[in-house]
Structures are given as C-alpha cells and as structure tokens.
Amino acid sequence: MPARILLIDDDPHLLSALRRQLEDDFDLTTAGNGQLGIDAARAAVESRTPFAVALCDMRMPGLDGIETLEKVREVSPDTVRMMLTGNADQQTAIQAINRGNIFRFYTKPCAADDLRQGLLAGIAQYQLVTAERELLEKTLAGSLKVLVDVVSMNDPVAYQFSMRLREWVRLINAEVKLPQAWQVEIAATLVAIGQVMVPPEIIAKQRANEKLTEVERSVFEQAPEAARNLVANIPRLDAVAEMLYLQDKGFNGSGFPQKGPVGEAIPFGARLLKILKDLAAATEGGPLTRAAFQALQKRAEAYDPRLLGKVKACLEGTITVNAPTVAEIPLSALRVGHVILSDIKMADGHLVLAADSLISAPLLERLRNLRKMFTFIEPIKVRM
Numbered sequence: 001m002p003a004r005i006l007l008i009d010d011d012p013h014l015l016s017a018l019r020r021q022l023e024d025d026f027d028l029t030t031a032g033n034g035q036l037g038i039d040a041a042r043a044a045v046e047s048r049t050p051f052a053v054a055l056c057d058m059r060m061p062g063l064d065g066i067e068t069l070e071k072v073r074e075v076s077p078d079t080v081r082m083m084l085t086g087n088a089d090q091q092t093a094i095q096a097i098n099r100g101n102i103f104r105f106y107t108k109p110c111a112a113d114d115l116r117q118g119l120l121a122g123i124a125q126y127q128l129v130t131a132e133r134e135l136l137e138k139t140l141a142g143s144l145k146v147l148v149d150v151v152s153m154n155d156p157v158a159y160q161f162s163m164r165l166r167e168w169v170r171l172i173n174a175e176v177k178l179p180q181a182w183q184v185e186i187a188a189t190l191v192a193i194g195q196v197m198v199p200p201e202i203i204a205k206q207r208a209n210e211k212l213t214e215v216e217r218s219v220f221e222q223a224p225e226a227a228r229n230l231v232a233n234i235p236r237l238d239a240v241a242e243m244l245y246l247q248d249k250g251f252n253g254s255g256f257p258q259k260g261p262v263g264e265a266i267p268f269g270a271r272l273l274k275i276l277k278d279l280a281a282a283t284e285g286g287p288l289t290r291a292a293f294q295a296l297q298k299r300a301e302a303y304d305p306r307l308l309g310k311v312k313a314c315l316e317g318t319i320t321v322n323a324p325t326v327a328e329i330p331l332s333a334l335r336v337g338h339v340i341l342s343d344i345k346m347a348d349g350h351l352v353l354a355a356d357s358l359i360s361a362p363l364l365e366r367l368r369n370l371r372k373m374f375t376f377i378e379p380i381k382v383r384m
Contacts (some may be wrong), residue, residue: 003123005112006047008037008068009057009084011247021112026119034071037246040177042075051079053103053122055115058085073101078129080122084110095273104112140228143234144186152360155203158192160339161323165191165276168315172272175314186268187243191273194244221256225250244272248278250302264304275311278303288318304372328379331371341381 005026009015009152015030022028029044029051031037037056044050054072056066069081081101086108103125104118137343152159173181195203202216212220228245231237240342247270253262255274260266275296282292293312296303326341334340336359344353352370353363370376 003052003126004029004044005119006031006040006044006051006054006072006079008054011057012061014057018147022116022119025116034060034065034068037068038071038075039354040341041072041079045076046330048303050076053082053119055084055119058083069102071206078126078133080126080129082106082122084108084115090379095157115251124156129193138233140236144189147190147193147230149362150196151190152362153366154196155192155200155362156357156363157207158195158203159360159363161277161280162189162191163358163360164280165189167271167278168276168311169272171198171235171318172311172314176310178272179268183237183239183243186237187240187247187269187273190227190231190240190244190277191277193230193249194223194225194263197226198223221248225257227240239267239269240318243267243273244292246270247273249274251300254302268307271307272311275303275308279315281312288315290319322366326381328381329381330378331367334359334364334365334367334380334382339383341383344380345377347377 005022005299006029007015007018008031008035009018009354012032015032015248019028019030029040031040034056034285037054041051041054053373054069054076056065056068056072060068065085069083071234072079072081080103082104083102103122106115126255129358130227148159148162151162157158166185169178169181169185169188172178173185178184198220202212202220205212205216206220224245224247227247231244232241245257246260249257249260249262249266249270251263251266251271251274277294278296282295283289296308300308331344338359340353340357340359343355347349352367357363
C-alpha cells in the first residue's frame, strides 16, 4: 500500500498539478488551507491511518505554513513535516526549522523528481521513527509481562495485591486524570516484584503480623530497592523504578528507606502507592470498607492529606456494605479473577495454592496441568 501523504496549499491549481505528478507513487490527500490540513491530520490519527508526510505551503490565508506544521506536529507527532514555499528568505527557513521542526524545505517552482525523492526520504524517516517506537513498546510490554508472571507464579497473594492496586489506580485515573498515569499503573502492577528477593519464610511472618528479627526486617525492607534495581534496566521506566523504591515512604518521613525525600518531594506515584498499599492491607484481603479508610485516618500524618482525600472520594463508590458472594465450586470451574477462600490441596494433603490467592492466567494453566496428573480435594471456596 502506498504511503499516505498530506498536501496543504491554498492554490487549487498547484494541488491539482502535484496530484497529477505524484498520485502514481503515493496515496495523496489534499487540503486547501492550514485548518483543513490540521483536521485531516487529526482524523487520520483517530482512524489509525496517520500520514507519513505532510507537505505544506508557507503563505496561506489564516494559518501560515509554520503555524500549520506546529499544529500537525501536536496532533500527529510521528508525521514527517516538509515545506514548499515561494518565500525562501532566511528568516522563514529558520522559523520553519525551529518551530515547525521540518524535515525538508523546498522552494517554488520545484522539479517533480526532486519533490518525489524528498517525499520518499520523508517516508523512510517516518518508517524509522515508527519502527523504533513499536520495537520499544513491544520490548516494554514483553518485559512487563515477564515480571508480572514472575510475581504471579512466585507469590499469588502478592499478585492479587498488586492487581487490586492497579484496578484502584485505573478507577482513580478515570475520575481525576492522574499525572504520569501510565507509569503509576505500571508501578502498582509491579509493586511486589522486589519480594521475589525475600525468603518466603520472612514474607509469611510479615503477613501473619509476627514480629520480625532485626535481620529479617532488614531483608524485608530491601524489597523496594530490589524492585527499583530490577525495573531500572527497562527502557522508559526510570520514574516507575523510583516510585517502587519509595512506595513505603511516609509523607511525614516515616517508613523506609530511612533516608530520602519527605512530603511533596516524594514522587506523586510513590505517595499514591503508599496510600493504596495501606488501604489494601487494612481490608485484609476482603472488600473495601469505610473501616479501612478510618484505619488510615488514625495515622493520617503518614499520607499526603490532599491525595488521601481524593482517593477516598474516587473509591467511595466501591465501598462494600453487603458481604461478597461466596461459592463452592469444583476445580474445573475455577476461572481467572476468582479469589480462593480455601487452600487448594492434592488428595495427599500437599498444598498447591494458599487461600486468599487471586487466580491469574498462569496460575490457572498450572492448576489445569496438575489436574491431569494428580487428584485434588474438591470443592473449593471462592469469592466471586
């Protein structure tokens, strides 16, 4: 399929001539002024068929070429911008380069072959930029999936915890449009990744509210730093790594790490994670209740006061008054999203999955594979 090219000029005769010269090589769209060109670029992005190149005249009524290319850049950042003008003074060229961030600058009249070669070069640049971004996005998505699967298989309880935090982040973002929303959501998803470095015995004691020794507490408190070190190696996740590192830092300087920022100097995402983590802990795996918010209010100095109020306002509608639905089902009826309320054990008593675990896709696949070889104690209790 030929690459899509947007031609913007207020001269209909020039547009017709360019179409005759170039339509065999490119998929052309024409616009008779700057605003029409901007609208066309926006519509192309919304339909997921963005233009590879936008070629724009300089002198036009209303928006001139520089202003038009600025707006095109805003609505379609990857589109390569080029200018064709009869006004070739130095100041125009400087403004076009600095403000419109153009790739090529041509003067009228321009030979069709020269323009064709310029458009081909613009298309090659567009393909390079989009290919690099696609590779980066796939690398990022793949890296995150691996980390999430590691948490899911290593510690289903921690996975359930992080999925709950991620859902809360999404609900809050839908209400107030969080800054750095995608980074905060990733941080919530990976909030427990550092615990893969902590021995299971220490995690079990911490969850049972048993007193940890100084050595055990030191090991447990290294989890956020381990999370930062793991995530910092992934491109574009520097901010996420810092959120994870400071996820247990109180607004008043309490928590860990002992040294570090205090108050609003703590990254926004870390302040939000601190609130959501303690809120989830206060529910003890159950539904969100007003009592959980009251528990946080008793130590309000540990939280950003304005942010705590926003969280409560946004999650008010999810507070549960009635008891959740509980059912007993055979293992074969287990589905992704179920929370098991009883241990899943083999017939010989071997524990496979502890109660209060959220069933993820990897866990469900593992259980199905085990069922092919072993007999399980059934039915099991689940929260729907």
